[in-house]
Amino acid sequence: MQYLHKYASPKFFYVFAGKLTPWLAALTVLLLAAGLYLGLFIAPADYQQGESYRIMFIHVPAAWMSMFIYACMAGAGAIALVWNVKLFEMFAANCAPVGASFTFLALATGSLWGKPMWGAWWAWDARLTSELILFFLYIGYMSLEASIDDPRRAARAAAIVALVGVVNIPVIHFSVEWWNTLHQPASVSKMGTPSIHPSMLAPLLLMAVGFTVYFFTVALMRMRNEILERERHTTWVAQLLENES
Amino acid sequence: MKTRHKRLAIIITGVVGLTVAGLFVLNAFRSNLVFFYSPTEVLEGKVNIPAGKTIRIGGLVEKGSVRRSPDGLKVDFVVTDLNKKLPVHFEGILPDLFREGQGVVAQGKLQSGNNFVASEVLAKHDEKYMPPEAAQALKGGTFAPGEEKKRP
Amino acid sequence: MGGYGFYVWSSYGLALLVLLLNLYLPLRRRKTVRRLLHEFLRLKRSLQPGSE
Numbered sequence: 001m002q003y004l005h006k007y008a009s010p011k012f013f014y015v016f017a018g019k020l021t022p023w024l025a026a027l028t029v030l031l032l033a034a035g036l037y038l039g040l041f042i043a044p045a046d047y048q049q050g051e052s053y054r055i056m057f058i059h060v061p062a063a064w065m066s067m068f069i070y071a072c073m074a075g076a077g078a079i080a081l082v083w084n085v086k087l088f089e090m091f092a093a094n095c096a097p098v099g100a101s102f103t104f105l106a107l108a109t110g111s112l113w114g115k116p117m118w119g120a121w122w123a124w125d126a127r128l129t130s131e132l133i134l135f136f137l138y139i140g141y142m143s144l145e146a147s148i149d150d151p152r153r154a155a156r157a158a159a160i161v162a163l164v165g166v167v168n169i170p171v172i173h174f175s176v177e178w179w180n181t182l183h184q185p186a187s188v189s190k191m192g193t194p195s196i197h198p199s200m201l202a203p204l205l206l207m208a209v210g211f212t213v214y215f216f217t218v219a220l221m222r223m224r225n226e227i228l229e230r231e232r233h234t235t236w237v238a239q240l241l242e243n244e245s
Numbered sequence: 246m247k248t249r250h251k252r253l254a255i256i257i258t259g260v261v262g263l264t265v266a267g268l269f270v271l272n273a274f275r276s277n278l279v280f281f282y283s284p285t286e287v288l289e290g291k292v293n294i295p296a297g298k299t300i301r302i303g304g305l306v307e308k309g310s311v312r313r314s315p316d317g318l319k320v321d322f323v324v325t326d327l328n329k330k331l332p333v334h335f336e337g338i339l340p341d342l343f344r345e346g347q348g349v350v351a352q353g354k355l356q357s358g359n360n361f362v363a364s365e366v367l368a369k370h371d372e373k374y375m376p377p378e379a380a381q382a383l384k385g386g387t388f389a390p391g392e393e394k395k396r397p
Numbered sequence: 398m399g400g401y402g403f404y405v406w407s408s409y410g411l412a413l414l415v416l417l418l419n420l421y422l423p424l425r426r427r428k429t430v431r432r433l434l435h436e437f438l439r440l441k442r443s444l445q446p447g448s449e
Binding site: 050 | 398399400401404405407408409411412415416418419420422423424426427430431434435437438441
Binding site: 044045046047048049052053056078081082083116117118119120123124125126163164166167170171178179180181182184185186187195196197199200 | 249252253256259260263264267268271280281282283303338339340341342343344347350365366367368369370371372373374375376377378379380381
């Protein structure tokens with residue numbers, strides 16, 4: 001565990017993240033550009049839904065991110081609770097706004113897709129409802145985190161809320177299998193071949209990887225800000241700023 | 246046991262416990278979380294539906310069963326789950342994906358004589374995405390250029 | 398976009414908005430944090446006797 005503490009030291013992480021961020025940002029731009037090009041110009045129209053299915057290239061990656069970021073947040077929260085690693089506290093706290101915005105994006109684009117295809121902006125089916133609950137979990141997490149002044153205590157309380165909410169993640173995933181829903185089952189899953197044509201799967205996966213790298217880019221940017229703020233009394237921050245000016 | 250390990254054990258037990266409890270609760274509510282009933286469930290009385298209650302039924306639009314009124318606003322069709330059939334009457338605008346052989350969810354009331362009068366019709370699509378050419382090839386039909394533009 | 402332009406472009410527009418906002422917020426925060434820290438350090442130095 002001493003490795004965890006060494007590499008998770010705020011100073012080491014600040015420098016390391018600073019070097020990594022521009023590369024991640026460049027990779028994000030490349031992946032999203034390739035995904036958009038394939039998705040909007042190369043992929044053919046769908047046999048049932050015509051052009052409207054292109055909303056999928058935003059909607060599905062956004063929905064995946066909403067769950068992935070929540071899992072990251074809860075996992076980092078658990079690590080911070082057990083081993084008292086400040087860095088994981090900061091990571092968990094900085095996951096929340098990004099995750100909430102992806103959840104919003106998944107809900108909004110789903111609505112924009114549902115209106116022309118299903119004939120309704122919203123339906124209270126199990127998939128849509130559980131995703132909405134995820135959005136409220138993020139909001140609850142953020143308000144609790146913000147309402148406690150001491151950052152260490154805030155992180156601990158918020159981590160417990162995040163862990164309680166983890167139960168919602170499998171519910172979202174399996175909702176389309178457990179219940180009769182308006183939402184269709186998953187097209188891409190680990191088991192079996194995806195029921196989606198390769199020319200449409202390629203942009204979908206590119207966008208999903210692009211969103212993931214984007215998430216880590218902005219999470220690192222947010223963490224660097226918070227490290228500077230929290231460590232302002234230390235000599236390394238003073239030295240760092242002096243070298244700059 | 247170190248405090249740290251104790252804390253880890255507490256967290257794991259807590260998360261596992263909550264998840265199991267949550268899933269049990271959801272399982273208990275399973276029947277209440279159904280978005281729609283199938284024609285079989287409705288017609289064979291497998292579910293208890295009080296008279297005059299608004300419910301949703303879902304299934305496939307039977308091929309060749311869609312009849313529209315001359316003004317196009319009234320439509321009659323049959324919803325099937327490949328076991329039982331339920332005739333549906335609807336007045337209003339149908340979604341773009343409403344097609345024969347496609348999934349549909351209708352909200353409305355069951356009338357006497359096992360007729361269903363819908364107040365809202367939603368289209369339900371499957372999880373398959375492919376270009377029209379691939380769909381044609383799957384059906385074993387030959388693909389004619391321009392075919393994909395013919396959308397109802 | 399085969400008659401679905403409004404729905405498709407609104408989705409892509411919203412996505413762009415979300416991505417840009419999540420990028421802008423940490424950049425703005427970084428500016429603020431650095432300004433405050435420089436002020437904080439200047440103040441700290443000026444309070445230390447014998448320095449400068």
